[in-house]
Amino acid sequence: MSENIFSTFQTVVHLSEDCRSTHVFVVMGASGDLAKKKIYPTLWWLYRDNLLPSSTFFLGYARSSIEIKDFLNQKCRQYMKIKPDEEQRFQEFLEKNFYLTGSYDKSESFVQLDLKIVEIAKLGKCENVEDANRIFYLALPPSVYTSVTKLLSQNSKARKPHFTRVIVEKPFGKDLKSSNELSAHLSTLFTEEEIYRIDHYLGKEMVQNLIVLRFANQIFKRIWNRDSIECVMITFKEPFGTQGRGGYFDEFGIIRDVMQNHLLQILSLIAMDSPVSKNAEEIRNEKVKVLRTIPELKMSDVIIGQYVGNPNGQGDEKMGYLDDPTVPAGSTTPTFCCAVLKIKNERWDGVPFILKSGKALNERKAEIRIQFKEVPGDIFDNTCARNELVIRVQPDEAVYMKISTKKPGMNFDPVETELDLTYKHRYEGEYMPDAYERLILDVFLGSQINFVRTDELAEAWRIFTPLLHQLEQQKPKPIPYVYGSRGVPDADELCTRVGKYNYSNTYVWKDSSKSKI
Ligand SMILES: NC(=O)C1=CN([C@@H]2O[C@H](COP(=O)(O)OP(=O)(O)OC[C@H]3O[C@@H](n4cnc5c(N)ncnc54)[C@H](OP(=O)(O)O)[C@@H]3O)[C@@H](O)[C@H]2O)C=CC1
Ligand SMILES: O=C1O[C@H](COP(=O)(O)O)[C@@H](O)[C@H](O)[C@H]1O
Numbered sequence: 001m002s003e004n005i006f007s008t009f010q011t012v013v014h015l016s017e018d019c020r021s022t023h024v025f026v027v028m029g030a031s032g033d034l035a036k037k038k039i040y041p042t043l044w045w046l047y048r049d050n051l052l053p054s055s056t057f058f059l060g061y062a063r064s065s066i067e068i069k070d071f072l073n074q075k076c077r078q079y080m081k082i083k084p085d086e087e088q089r090f091q092e093f094l095e096k097n098f099y100l101t102g103s104y105d106k107s108e109s110f111v112q113l114d115l116k117i118v119e120i121a122k123l124g125k126c127e128n129v130e131d132a133n134r135i136f137y138l139a140l141p142p143s144v145y146t147s148v149t150k151l152l153s154q155n156s157k158a159r160k161p162h163f164t165r166v167i168v169e170k171p172f173g174k175d176l177k178s179s180n181e182l183s184a185h186l187s188t189l190f191t192e193e194e195i196y197r198i199d200h201y202l203g204k205e206m207v208q209n210l211i212v213l214r215f216a217n218q219i220f221k222r223i224w225n226r227d228s229i230e231c232v233m234i235t236f237k238e239p240f241g242t243q244g245r246g247g248y249f250d251e252f253g254i255i256r257d258v259m260q261n262h263l264l265q266i267l268s269l270i271a272m273d274s275p276v277s278k279n280a281e282e283i284r285n286e287k288v289k290v291l292r293t294i295p296e297l298k299m300s301d302v303i304i305g306q307y308v309g310n311p312n313g314q315g316d317e318k319m320g321y322l323d324d325p326t327v328p329a330g331s332t333t334p335t336f337c338c339a340v341l342k343i344k345n346e347r348w349d350g351v352p353f354i355l356k357s358g359k360a361l362n363e364r365k366a367e368i369r370i371q372f373k374e375v376p377g378d379i380f381d382n383t384c385a386r387n388e389l390v391i392r393v394q395p396d397e398a399v400y401m402k403i404s405t406k407k408p409g410m411n412f413d414p415v416e417t418e419l420d421l422t423y424k425h426r427y428e429g430e431y432m433p434d435a436y437e438r439l440i441l442d443v444f445l446g447s448q449i450n451f452v453r454t455d456e457l458a459e460a461w462r463i464f465t466p467l468l469h470q471l472e473q474q475k476p477k478p479i480p481y482v483y484g485s486r487g488v489p490d491a492d493e494l495c496t497r498v499g500k501y502n503y504s505n506t507y508v509w510k511d512s513s514k515s516k517i
Contacts, residue, residue, distance in 0.1 A: 024132040027040070028152075037076075055126045057124070059097075060099040060100070061113060105144070138169060196448065197457065198451065226351050232368070239360070239364050249333070253333040261452075294459075295344060302337055303488055305336035310484050336478070340355075356487070384414050385502075400419065
């Protein structure tokens, strides 16, 4: 493992040498899909790279009786990317793993969990062996959140001075009411400092970069407002449908699945004012402040769609959303949505923020597109397209600014081009940690910058809840779009008419890394 890693590396090195306390990371729901595909692989990478406190153990907890070493070796291994020369390290990782079978609703099980953690803590080489810092990752269905969190807090919290931290996965409720109820429940059991609501988009490199790009560059600071910016578009696209998990998806739909959380989180980082400092509370204060100025979405602000099979497609592409046997017949759940949000504050009044997301589209892409106003008093007879700053979150992280330049040669004509920061070229060979790696490490470090605070969550639900309720009550039929297409064409019209977005259709990108000199 090279010594590069990420911004928190200095702190991380310090942390890994910290031997004052043993840490026990408990995976609640250890036998499940999330644990298998994401959590255990992430723990392995953090362990492999020596980023965790030296005395850290992992305890799986679930109802099924499993042999944890076999589970890690046989079920999780395919997601762990273990290189041949890492086998010995992997064996060491296996030795750090434990497992306990227990229920999600009986006190006795959580008393056993407490005893097991104390027992594991004694294996640690640290001075303070009577207990351990405890991190609980709730990789569980929402139906058991309430009982698990209650029983954890009553029976399995760490004894002082050790800390307890609880990582909660979405969905954080289904609307404002249910989310507030869940938050109120959690707040009777844990302090805000103990709760880590994970939104994995906040762990992505380019999402984390937003704060640096915005607040470390004078050139952006002065133009980041309604005087210069015409509109902002934040897009999430996936080239696959429900893949047989339609039953789960149908309960939520695309708005709850990615818009109310991931895309709105990105929006708040783009739109917030400068925080007083890098401190988590200061940053989250600014995010909440801007969210509070966003009016609730109305039906007229959105276009919803649902994919139908593509008769000319391959395999899955032939199957529409309603063809998935796990989707209830006649479902009106949107798999595509384009919404235009307004921000009623001094900086952004009149600048539409377009959120666009969909499944079964033409590509995998998450990006932020900031479109600037046309040049006033343009001397080039309006031949120049608007400047656009694009921050591509995935795939292939990049930041590029579309500009006009003089066409090289004997003329005076502008031509569209770009200032291009393509990560794989500029930062070739740099280690790019997975979102979960950064976020789980943040929990060890006690950094809540990239986790969703209670008031932030409530604001996010406030914006979307009236629309979600209206959709559920009125059940408008989503507009069909073909699997593998760009989505609902009416969305382009909404983007232009309400969103003020201008697609010039003139830009051609030339990948300069492929040019021969
Ligand atoms: N560093 C790098 O790697 C760089 C790569 N590029 C690549 O060059 C290509 C083109 O660049 P890009 O910035 O996308 O510029 P384009 O002007 O081609 O596209 C702009 C956006 O407009 C949307 N769009 C496409 N068709 C329509 C339409 N008919 N009506 C309305 N909107 C439309 C697309 O979004 P959607 O379909 O999602 O709605 C697209 O993201 C991309 O593949 C990009 O990745 C460019 C610069 C740098
Ligand atoms: O939260 C979710 O995100 C994934 C997409 O995550 P990504 O990191 O692969 O972009 C999405 O597929 C899923 O439906 C949603 O619940």
